Amino acid sequence: MEHLILVAEDDSHTRESLRRAMTRAGYRTLTAADGGAALDILKSEAVDVLLSDLKMPGMDGMTLLDRVRAEFPETAVIILTGFATVGLAVEAMKKGAYDFLTKPVDLGKLELLLGHALEARRLTQENRELRLRLRETAGLKPLLGRSAAMQRLRETIEQVAATDAAVLVLGESGTGKELAAHAIHYGGARAERPFVKVSCAALPEGLLESELLGHERGAFTGARERRKGRFELAHGGTLLLDEVGDMSPQTQAKLLRVLQEREFERVGGTDTIRVDVRLITATNRDLEALVAEGNFREDLYYRLNVVPVRMPPLRERVEDIPILAAHFLGSCAERWGKPVPEVTPEALALLCRYPWPGNVRELQHAVESMLVFSRGGAIAAEDLPPAIRGDERTADPAERHSGATLRDLERQAVLRTLVATGGNRRKAAEILGIGLKTLYRKIQEFRLQ
Ligand SMILES: Nc1ncnc2c1ncn2[C@@H]1O[C@H](COP(=O)(O)OP(=O)(O)OP(=O)(O)O)[C@@H](O)[C@H]1O
Ligand SMILES: [Mg+2]
Incomplete structure (x- = not known):
C-alpha cells in the first residue's frame, strides 16, 4: 500500500525539494503552504505522516500539531525546524510529535525517520485491531445507535459496569437486553471470568432450581450424576437471569435465600456452597405491576432492582x-x-x-x-x-x-x-x-x- 506524506512548509523552495525527494522515495506526497491548508487536506485524505515546519504564516506548526493530535491521532507528525528553534521542537515532542529534524534537511536521515514512524504506526494499529478482535471473540458486540437515548444508555452501562451492583434490565422484547447484560459484564472487573445465562421461562417448575443450584446424584429421578448449578459455574463472574418475571413463587423464595445468605446447598445435597457472583436480571414484563398484583415478591424485587437499566423501544x-x-x-x-x-x-x-x-x-x-x-x-x-x-x-x-x-x-x-x-x-x-x-x-x- 502506498503511504501518503503531507509536507506543510511555507518556503516554496524547501517544500518543492521535499516533495520531489518523497516522491522519488516512493511515497504519495501532498503539500501545503501553511497550517490551515494542511488541516484542509487532513480532513479529506488519510495522511500517514505529516512533515511540518514550525514557523508558518497563519496557523503555525505548534497549533497544527495540537489539532492533529486531537483530531487525527492516526497521523504521525515529524517537525522540521531551524537551529534557532530546536527548543521549540523538543516542546513539540512533548506534545506528541514523533521526532524532529533540523533544517537544512538531510534527506537520508528523513527517509530513515519516515521508515521508523510508519513502522511504529503500523504496530500501534495492529495492536488496536488485535484488542478489538479479542473483545469481539470475548462476545462483546457494541450497542449501536446515535440517538440521545442510546448515548445515555451506553453511558449508564459504562457506569454500572464499573460497580458490582445487581442490575435489572427492563425493556420490550428485542430491545437488546441481553446485549446490554453482555456489555455490563465485559465492561467490568469480571470480564475475564465466566458470563453465564439462564432463562427462567424456558424451564419447567422444579427444574429451574436444580439448574441454578445444581444437584447431587440421585436427588430426583433422572439425576444420574452430580451436577454443578449455574451459580457455581458463574463463580467469580456474572449470572444473567433472563425472563426473571416468569419465575415461580417457589423459585423466587429459593433465589431470595441464596441472595440473602450468599450460600446454598445443591438440590439433594448437604454441603454448603459459597459463590461470588454478580447478578444481572432481565425481563420484558412490568415487574412493578407483578409486585403490585402479588405475583412477584417485593423483597426479591428490591434486591434485584439495585440499578435499573431501561432499554428504549426502537x-x-x-x-x-x-x-x-x-x-x-x-x-x-x-x-x-x-x-x-x-x-x-x-x-x-x-x-x-x-x-x-x-x-x-x-x-x-x-x-x-x-x-x-x-x-x-x-x-x-x-x-x-x-x-x-x-x-x-x-x-x-x-x-x-x-x-x-x-x-x-x-x-x-x-x-x-x-x-x-x-x-x-x-x-x-x-x-x-x-x-x-x-x-x-x-x-x-x-x-x-
Ligand atoms: N443497539 C443495538 N445494536 C446492535 N445490535 C442490537 C442492538 N440492540 C439489539 N441488537 C440485536 O438485536 C437482537 C436482539 O437483542 P437481544 O437478544 O439482546 O434482545 P432482548 O431484549 O434480550 O430480547 P428478548 O426480550 O426477546 O429476549 C440481537 O441479535 C442483538 O444483537
Ligand atoms: Mg433476551
Missing part, C-alpha cells in the same frame, strides 16, 4: 434505524458472501415509519429476509414485507401514534423526514411544507442533529 429512536439496518445488512451480506446492496430512500423512509413492535430483533430479521429475496440490485420499497410497506389507507400517522402528544408527533415528523432525506435540510423543509429557518429552529428545539 420506535422512540427512529434515528437509529438506518444505522442498525445498514449494520445488519452488512454483517448478513458478509456471512452469506453477497455484495452489500443499497437501500433506496423510499425503502429507508418506510423502515423509519414502521413502529417495530419486535424492536431491534424484528428489524434484524426483516433486513435478513430482504437480503434473501433481493435480486442483486438496490433494495426498494417493493422488496419490503407488506406489513412494513404499510397499507396507504391505514397510513394515518395520528392513528399509529394514538397516545402521543402533538409535540411528539411533530418531533417524529421532523426526524423521519430528515432521516429519509439523508439529512438534506432543504429537501426536508420542502416535504414538511415549512421554511428552512423554521426547520432549523425545530431541529434545535427537538435537539435533533
Whole structure:
C-alpha cells in the first residue's frame, strides 16, 4: 500500500525539494503552504505522516500539531525546524510529535525517520485491531445507535459496569437486553471470568432450581450424576437471569435465600456452597405491576432492582434505524458472501415509519429476509414485507401514534423526514411544507442533529 506524506512548509523552495525527494522515495506526497491548508487536506485524505515546519504564516506548526493530535491521532507528525528553534521542537515532542529534524534537511536521515514512524504506526494499529478482535471473540458486540437515548444508555452501562451492583434490565422484547447484560459484564472487573445465562421461562417448575443450584446424584429421578448449578459455574463472574418475571413463587423464595445468605446447598445435597457472583436480571414484563398484583415478591424485587437499566423501544429512536439496518445488512451480506446492496430512500423512509413492535430483533430479521429475496440490485420499497410497506389507507400517522402528544408527533415528523432525506435540510423543509429557518429552529428545539 502506498503511504501518503503531507509536507506543510511555507518556503516554496524547501517544500518543492521535499516533495520531489518523497516522491522519488516512493511515497504519495501532498503539500501545503501553511497550517490551515494542511488541516484542509487532513480532513479529506488519510495522511500517514505529516512533515511540518514550525514557523508558518497563519496557523503555525505548534497549533497544527495540537489539532492533529486531537483530531487525527492516526497521523504521525515529524517537525522540521531551524537551529534557532530546536527548543521549540523538543516542546513539540512533548506534545506528541514523533521526532524532529533540523533544517537544512538531510534527506537520508528523513527517509530513515519516515521508515521508523510508519513502522511504529503500523504496530500501534495492529495492536488496536488485535484488542478489538479479542473483545469481539470475548462476545462483546457494541450497542449501536446515535440517538440521545442510546448515548445515555451506553453511558449508564459504562457506569454500572464499573460497580458490582445487581442490575435489572427492563425493556420490550428485542430491545437488546441481553446485549446490554453482555456489555455490563465485559465492561467490568469480571470480564475475564465466566458470563453465564439462564432463562427462567424456558424451564419447567422444579427444574429451574436444580439448574441454578445444581444437584447431587440421585436427588430426583433422572439425576444420574452430580451436577454443578449455574451459580457455581458463574463463580467469580456474572449470572444473567433472563425472563426473571416468569419465575415461580417457589423459585423466587429459593433465589431470595441464596441472595440473602450468599450460600446454598445443591438440590439433594448437604454441603454448603459459597459463590461470588454478580447478578444481572432481565425481563420484558412490568415487574412493578407483578409486585403490585402479588405475583412477584417485593423483597426479591428490591434486591434485584439495585440499578435499573431501561432499554428504549426502537420506535422512540427512529434515528437509529438506518444505522442498525445498514449494520445488519452488512454483517448478513458478509456471512452469506453477497455484495452489500443499497437501500433506496423510499425503502429507508418506510423502515423509519414502521413502529417495530419486535424492536431491534424484528428489524434484524426483516433486513435478513430482504437480503434473501433481493435480486442483486438496490433494495426498494417493493422488496419490503407488506406489513412494513404499510397499507396507504391505514397510513394515518395520528392513528399509529394514538397516545402521543402533538409535540411528539411533530418531533417524529421532523426526524423521519430528515432521516429519509439523508439529512438534506432543504429537501426536508420542502416535504414538511415549512421554511428552512423554521426547520432549523425545530431541529434545535427537538435537539435533533
Ligand atoms: N443497539 C443495538 N445494536 C446492535 N445490535 C442490537 C442492538 N440492540 C439489539 N441488537 C440485536 O438485536 C437482537 C436482539 O437483542 P437481544 O437478544 O439482546 O434482545 P432482548 O431484549 O434480550 O430480547 P428478548 O426480550 O426477546 O429476549 C440481537 O441479535 C442483538 O444483537
Ligand atoms: Mg433476551
